Amino acid sequence: MLERFDRVVRCRDGHLFTTVWVPLASFKAVRLSGRRWQRCPVGRHWTMVAPVDEAGLDSATLAAARSIHDIRIP
Template identity: 60%
Template sequence: MFERFDRPVRCKDDHLFTTIWVPMASLKAVRLGTSRFQHCPVGRHWTTVVPLDPKTASPSELQEAAAVHDSRIP
């Protein structure tokens, strides 16, 4: 389950993870329309991420995204 503002996202290199996506606010990333520039915890790089659409994403993609949360990396 995702928390209130958690959204599954995909980075430019096709890494999938979950991040906090607050509408109309920028907490720790630069907003670029529907994409954001932020750190990817999977590839450990700075990249552009876009939200995954739960309607078009496959269940395995959503599962993969849910497995990694950028604020829960040890």
């Protein structure tokens, strides 16, 4: 299901949210390619976002990021 492609990302302004990040090849490739131009639902702006290592977030920050999801599945 699409849920497995949910990733917490951070925009250029530091906003955290969850988005559907479908890797083209593999997770490793995503890590390397890193960034994507998309709309940030927190700041309501277009920006560059990059996946965040969820293990590096505290639980409150992660919960907040998980609560904001741009549900726009292509």
